[in-house]
């Protein structure tokens with residue numbers, strides 16, 4: 068029976084991946100390791116915990132002893148590494164934990180993958196490793212050949228991890244793949260990120276803080292399409308290769324915010340332009356030709372449908388996000404947005 072270690076499975080994309088895999092491959096064992104940082108929620112995995120093919124282990128991926136013990140107990144056939152510090156704004160405030168988790172955590176996982184029989188390893192990376200593109204060159208896209216050119220401590224830590232993954236492939240022949248995806252959205256997205264933050268603020272009648280002029284462009288992908296792509300890479304991707312994932316869904320931030328307001332039937336007067344993010348990337352845009360041609364992947368959910376489903380999910384699952392926004396998150400919000 069395939070036995071897959073999913074790290075960071077109590078977070079946004081990792082939890083969606085756990086649910087995707089349990090449904091798509093009912094004969095697989097899925098083991099999740101997550102240290103439950105502020106971004107991890109065990110309640111997110113409530114339904115998975117009822118599945119006998121699923122196991123949850125609370126541990127830190129940088130804890131070599133704990134990870135070694137887990138690999139010794141299980142007979143993993145693959146590792147998919149989602150665990151990371153993922154918020155750019157937090158990386159600007161406190162870079163250190165980003166370097167620790169995102170780089171050293173990756174190293175620990177790959178060391179264990181080597182030690183326990185050269186286990187198949189997949190690194191979940193990001194389009195942010197390519198830096199940004201100018202707004203006045205809509206003809207330009209990130210391909211797998213685009214040079215690494217990072218802007219934030221977050222993207223620098225993810226790029227460092229990618230380089231380490233390729234080094235383990237070349238030096239130790241660890242069977243690796245890397246995926247670099249554009250911005251995800253969908254269920255269980257942590258409220259600090261643009262789309263859930265705007266939905267929740269609008270529901271509370273609070274102002275919607277748009278950084279700078281709101282013209283920065285992100286390439287949005289519904290989270291399930293990302294999960295499908297990773298599953299395809301895991302099963303059919305070529306070892307030692309990088310795959311870009313994105314669906315030609317570029318939107319300016321201000322347009323995303325206006326779309327959310329319109330779905331909720333709220334007024335645009337809630338929008339407030341605030342101080343820009345330092346080093347703010349202008350535009351991300353993925354060229355997904357490689358994964359399309361090699362693996363037949365394509366995004367199934369359009370932005371118009373995905374954003375409606377997402378807003379609906381937040382309306383239906385208030386208990387999930389209320390628990391988050393009523394706790395430590397309020398201190399974060401105050402600190403980050405008070406004098407902005």
Ligand code: NAD
Pocket residue numbers: 074075076077078079080081100101102103104105106107108126127128129148149150151152153154168172191192193194225247248249250251252257
């Ligand atoms: P998230 O912040 O929602 O979740 C991260 C999870 O990792 C949390 O459950 C957290 O508890 C766990 N974690 C953090 N540090 C850990 C540690 N040291 N040990 C064990 N667990 C730890 O992040 P996300 O948005 O789901 O992103 C998942 C991955 O996908 C990240 O690697 C991120 O870089 C990448 N990615 C995200 C996006 C996006 O739009 N969100 C896009 C492309 C790539």
Ligand code: TDX
Pocket residue numbers: 153154155156192193194195249250251259260261262264276277278279283284285320344
């Ligand atoms: O309050 C806000 N106001 C605002 O204008 C927030 C939180 C964000 N923004 C802007 C900044 C970005 O241009 O919205 C855009 C999206 O911001 P985030 O949701 O913070 O995402 P981003 O910085 O684009 O990074 C995301 O995509 C790539 C994920 O958080 C990363 O983990 C992933 O690698």
